[in-house]
Amino acid sequence: MSKTLIGPQLRQLRRAYNQTQAEMARQLGVSASYINLLENNQRSLSVKVLMELTDAYGVDWRKLVNDNEAILLADLRATVRDPIFAGAAPDLQELRAALDHAPQLVEQFLKLHQSHRFLLDTLHHVGDPESRSGVLAASPESVIHDFFRQNENHFATLERAAEAARDRLGGRQDDLYAMLKSQLQRAHGIDVDVVAIDEMTDTLRIFEAENGRVMLSEALDPINRTFQLAHVLGLVSCATQIDALIATDGSLPEIAHARCRVELANYFAAAVLMPYGPFLNLAETTDYDIDRLTATFTASFEMVCQRLTTLQRRGAQGVPFFFLRIDRAGNVSKRFNATPFTLAEQGGSCPVWNIHSAFASPGTIVPQLVELPDAGQFFTISRTTDRPAISRHTQDRRLVVALGCERAQLQRVGYARRFHMAENADVAEIGINCHICPRQACAQRAHEPLHRKLPIDANRRGSTRYES
Template sequence: MRKTFIGPHLRRLRLERGETQGGMARKLGISASYVNLLENNERSVSVQVLLRLFESYGVDWREIMDEDGASQLADLRAALLDPIFDTRPDLPQLRAALVHAPDLAAAFLRLHRSWQAANDQLLARNEGDGGTIAASPEAAVHTVFRRHRNHFRELEEAAERFWPAPVERDEIYTSLKHRLREGLGISVRLARVEDLPGTLRQYDEARREILLSEALDHTNRTFQLVHMCGLLEQRELLDLLVGRSGIADPRGVARLRVELANYFAAAVLMPYAAFLAEARATKYDLDHIATRFGVSFEQACHRATTLQREGAQGVPFFFLRIDKGGNVTKRFNATDFHLAEFGGACPRLDVHTSFRTPGKIVPQFVEMPDNTQYFVFSRTVDRPTWIRHAQDNRLAVAMGCTIAHAAEIGYAEAFSVAGARMVPIGINCRICPRANCDQRAYQAVILTRPVDEKRRGATRFDG
C-alpha cells in the first residue's frame, strides 16, 4: 500500500483554526513532535489519525489526502524548465516548496500559466483589443485533468455501475437505444448527411430525440450514445466535478462537461480492470485493444492515458493529436512531458511524418532540452467524411512515455533501448532553446542573441 502524506493540508487545517501544533496534538491524541513530522511530510499518516481528524475536525479524509501532489510536482518542475528562468531547482527543493509553501507554489503556477496565456495571445494577435488575459477553455480543462492525474475516481465508479447486468459487445448499441428509450424517454434516429449538415450528433431536447449522422461508423455511433447517457444520467456528478474545478468561464465549463462525459463513455466501453489486463497482456497493442473492446484506435489511446488508479496503475502516457497543418487539436497528459498549448508540436516529432504512412505505427525515441527521454509512437486516424471533396480527413495521434517504461511497450521491442538514437526535440519553436535546430520555424522569444550578418547557420535565425 502506498504511503500517504498530508503535510501541507494538515498545516493549512491547523492554521485556519488558529491552533498550535500542541493543541492539534492533544485533539488527535498524538505528540506535538509527531504533528511536526506529519506537517513536514517526514512521516506518513495512519488510518487511525485520519479517523481522528474526521472526529475532531469533521474533515473528510479524501479532502486532505495528497492526491494531487505528484501532478503539482510535475507542473512545478515543467514550469521551471521554461527557458525564461535561469535556474534549475532539484526535486528535493521543489518538494520542500510544496510542503512548506503550498499556497506560494500554487500562486507561482497560476502566474506562470497567466504569463503563457498572455504571451501566446500577444504572439497570435497583430492588432485588436486583447481584453482580459485568461487561459483558453482547452487550457483550463487540460489543467483540471492534469490536476487529477488524468483519472477521475467518481466517473470510474459510475461507469462500473452503468450496466445492471453484463451485455455482449455486439449488443451494446441496441442496449443503449433501449436504455435511452425506456429509461429517459429519448429515441435515437439515424439521419442522412444532408439532413444534418456539418454535424455528427444532435440532441433535440424538445422532441426527446438524438440524431446521429450516417457519416459516423458503428464504433462512433455507440460512443456518442454512451456520451449522451453520461450527460443526461450523470448530470449531478458532472455538476459536482465541474463545481470543484474552479472554472468560471461558461466556455470552459461547457468544454469540461463534454470532456468529462467523454471520459465516462470511455470508462463504460473500456472497463478499467479489463482494459488494464488486456494492455499488460498485449504490451499496449492498441490496434488489438481497440478491436477487443469495439472502439476506435484514438479512443483506445485516450483510455490508456487514464490508467492511474492507485494500486492498479498502467504506463503513464501523454497523448497528442495534430492535424495536417501541425496544429495541436487534443492533448492529455499523465507524465512530466510538457505539451504545447498553442500552435504546433515540435517538427522533429515523427507524429508529423506519420501522415506519409497512413495507418502504420511510427516509433521514435526523443530527448527534451532538460535531457529527459521518452519513447513515442504515432499513427494516423481517420475522421468521418461527409462529401467526396473532403475525403482525406486524417489526423495523427502520438502516445509517449518515459524511457523507463519503454520495455513495457510492444512497439519498442525491435529496438535496443539502451543504445537507441535519441532525437532532440522541444515543446515548440516559440520557447525551444535549441538555437541551432535546422527545423526551427521562427525565432524563439527566449533567444535574444542578435543575428551575425557574417555567418549563415542552419536556418535564417541562426546567423
C-alpha cells in the same frame, strides 16, 4: 486512512489560523507532540482526528487529504529543467523536501513560471486576429486540459458509474449498440433513429432531450454510433456526478462548463466501451498493442489512445501517457496529459517531431524517441485517424493522433522495443514552438526566439538565417 500523511496541509492550516502546535492540539484534544509528528509526516492521520479537524476548522476533509503531490512533483521537476535556469537542476530529494517544507513557496514558484511561459506565448500571439478576446482570456480547451490534468486524467465516480452501466447492459461487446439503444428506451424513454445525411447536413448527432429522441447521422460508422449512444447515456444517467465534478473546481469558468460536460460524458462513454479492469489487463499483457485493444473492444484507434491516458486508478495504474491530436496545419484540436510532457496549446508544433510526417503514411504507426529542451525524454507514436465523410467534398479529412510516455516506461511498451534494445537509440531534439524554443543551430528553425538573441556573425552562415 492508516497511510494518510497530511504534514504540509496541516501546517498550512495551523498557520492560517495563527496557532501554535500546542493551541491546535488543545482544540483537537490531542498532544502537541502528536501535532508535531503529523506535521513532519512521522505519523499518519486517524479517522478520529480527521473528523475533529473537519468540525473544528470547517475544512472539507476531501481537500485536506487530497494527494496532489505526484502532480506537483512532476510539474516542479519539469519547471526546474527549463533552460532559463542556469546550472544543475535540483535532484528529486531536494524537490520533495521543498514540497514537504515549503508548499506555498512551491505553489508561488510554479505560478511565476507559468506566468513566464504564458507571457512568451502571449507575445507569440500578439497581432493574431484570433486573439481579439484579450491576452488574459484562457480558451475553454486550455482550461479543460488543466481540469483533467489536476484530476490526474481519472474520475473514479465516472468509472464506477460506467462499470455499473456496463453490468446492466450485459451481453457481448459486439452487441453494445443494440443494448445501449434498448437501455436508453427502456430506462430513459429515449428513442434512437439513424437519419439520412441530407437531413442532418453537417451534424453527426442531435439529442432532443425534451422529445426523448437521439438522431444519428448515416455518416457515422458503427463504432462511432455506439460511442455516441454511450455519450448520451452518460448525459442522462450521470448528470448529477458530472455537475458535481464541475462544481468541485471553483476555478472552472462558466464559459468552459458546457465543453467540460461534453468531455466528461465522453469519458463515461469510453469507460463503458472499454471497462477499466479488462482494458488495463489486456493493455498490460499485450505490451500496449493498440491494434489488439481496438479489435477486442470494438473501438477506434483514437478512442483507445485517449482511453490509455485515463488508466491512473490508485493501485491499478497503467503507463502514464499524453495524447495529442493535430491537423495538417499543426493546429491542436484535442489534448490530454498524464505525464510531465509540455503539450502545445496552439499550432506550430515542432517539425522535427514526426507527428507531422505521419500524414505521409496513412494508417501506419510511426514511433520516435524525442527530447525536449528541458532534457526530458519521451517515446511517442503517431498515426492518422479519419474523420466521417459526409460528401465527396469532405474526403481525406485526416488528423494525426500522437501518444507518448516518459522514456522510463519504454520496457512496458511493445512499440518501443527497438529503442530500448539499442544502446545508442537516436533521439530527436524537439521544441514546443519556434518562438519559445531555446535550441541553437536547429536546421528547422523558422523564427528567432522571443526571449533570447541568437548570435549573428556577418562573416559566417549558420544552419539557419537566424544564427551563425
